[in-house]
Amino acid sequence: MAxxxxxREKSAQSKNLRRRGLLAAAIAGVLAGSAWVxxxxxxxxxxxxxxxGAWSNGTNWIGGIAPSGVNTTDxxxxxxxxxxxxxSNADVPDPFIINGLTLNSSALTTSNTIGWINxxxxxxxxxNPFITQNGTGPFQIDAPLILTSNATFGGxxxxxxxxxxxxxxxxxxxxxxxxxxxxxxxxxxxGLAVNGGLFEWAPVSGSTIxxxxxxxxxxxxxxxxxxxxxxxxxxxxxxxxxxILTANARPIAFGAGAGTLNINGRIGNGFNWxxxxxxxxxxxxxxxxxxxxxxDSTNTVGNGDLQTGSNALRIATWTGQxxxxxxxxxxxxxxxxxxxxxxxxxxxxxxxxxxxxxxVHAQGKELTTALRSLTPAPPSxxxxxxxxxxxxxxxxxxxxxxxxxxx
Numbered sequence: 031m032a033x034x035x036x037x038r039e040k041s042a043q044s045k046n047l048r049r050r051g052l053l054a055a056a057i058a059g060v061l062a063g064s065a066w067v068x069x070x071x072x073x074x075x076x077x078x079x080x081x082x083g084a085w086s087n088g089t090n091w092i093g094g095i096a097p098s099g100v101n102t103t104d105x106x107x108x109x110x111x112x113x114x115x116x117x118s119n120a121d122v123p124d125p126f127i128i129n130g131l132t133l134n135s136s137a138l139t140t141s142n143t144i145g146w147i148n149x150x151x152x153x154x155x156x157x158n159p160f161i162t163q164n165g166t167g168p169f170q171i172d173a174p175l176i177l178t179s180n181a182t183f184g185g186x187x188x189x190x191x192x193x194x195x196x197x198x199x200x201x202x203x204x205x206x207x208x209x210x211x212x213x214x215x216x217x218x219x220x221g222l223a224v225n226g227g228l229f230e231w232a233p234v235s236g237s238t239i240x241x242x243x244x245x246x247x248x249x250x251x252x253x254x255x256x257x258x259x260x261x262x263x264x265x266x267x268x269x270x271x272x273x274i275l276t277a278n279a280r281p282i283a284f285g286a287g288a289g290t291l292n293i294n295g296r297i298g299n300g301f302n303w304x305x306x307x308x309x310x311x312x313x314x315x316x317x318x319x320x321x322x323x324x325x326d327s328t329n330t331v332g333n334g335d336l337q338t339g340s341n342a343l344r345i346a347t348w349t350g351q352x353x354x355x356x357x358x359x360x361x362x363x364x365x366x367x368x369x370x371x372x373x374x375x376x377x378x379x380x381x382x383x384x385x386x387x388x389x390v391h392a393q394g395k396e397l398t399t400a401l402r403s404l405t406p407a408p409p410s411x412x413x414x415x416x417x418x419x420x421x422x423x424x425x426x427x428x429x430x431x432x433x434x435x436x437x
Contacts, residue, residue: 135167
């Protein structure tokens with residue numbers, strides 16, 4: 031009988047062990063499943079600012095876990111302090127897919143770099159992809175960016191973000207705040223909307239600077255709109271004096287709240303601009319042109335035909351102009367303005383302003399045309415403008431120089 035009891039006890043123990051094993055396996059499975067689900071959820075990953083290295087290495091991130099590079103909800107956070115710089119690099123997978131970047135450096139002058147060691151760079155994907163600059167420290171993003179869907183660059187910080195890598199993809203780019211500079215020729219196709227802050231296209235020396243319709247540019251290949259008092263700036267390299275070209279130009283549209291188009295450089299000979307004011311009702315649209323480092327056009331002050339010669343801001347077409355779409359033109363450094371003929375009436379008020387840094391005779395002076403008939407002055411007519419005015423025998427000339435360059 032004792033042997034039978036012992037046998038039953040062993041059988042019961044064996045069953046208990048099997049049950050425990052199954053329970054342990056089930057718990058392990060649940061935990062493994064939980065970990066898998068957790069890794070697939072949206073997460074914030076914060077870079078260790080003491081380290082240079084690749085994104086796929088978990089030890090480079092606070093907490094020791096790296097982003098997967100395939101999650102369209104991941105937000106990668108990069109801080110920084112004054113005096114200590116680092117470089118982090120997107121690597122595998124290729125491209126490295128995320129939802130966005132948050133930049134939080136507290137530095138004042140020390141810049142940190144986001145680079146790449148894969149071939150395609152970073153894909154900004156998912157719902158409302160973004161780069162947000164909330165800090166004071168500058169960042170340089172060398173990695174190519176792919177706008178898989180419509181993206182927003184913005185934030186409350188004032189640190190410069192310089193984008194040296196190309197920006198591509200089918201998405202649009204909306205700037206809502208901050209200071210952003212691209213040095214590349216970009217081919218994203220969804221259009222550029224500068225709705226806040228500053229977006230500057232500043233190509234390196236020797237680059238082609240062209241806003242031809244549908245051509246790659248700092249603004250991509252699509253539409254360009256400036257709204258809410260924001261600024262879109264085109265800056266040629268001052269050492270090379272590269273020309274800004276607008277052959278077959280795409281329109282530059284001003285939207286609600288208008289803003290500033292700042293042409294910071296030399297315009298190539300004979301190129302025209304198309305300005306669309308259709309949606310800028312009630313706000314003043316500002317166009318600045320400084321003529322580049324050499325300033326002056328090839329025209330002389332007494333030349334009655336200012337339609338010719340290089341380095342002139344030639345506005346060939348105004349679209350949507352009304353009495354409620356005022357425009358202010360700030361032409362400095364001896365540069366030249368040309369509003370070309372073909373109008374019976376100039377339907378919006380235009381203010382010509384002499385600003386600090388411009389011709390000494392024109393600084394602080396303004397002339398507002400209000401609504402006036404536009405009668406082009408004959409090319410052969412020598413009618414040099416006087417200081418503080420663009421009138422010529424009570425007519426608004428189709429072309430005029432501002433500021434004046436003689437006493």
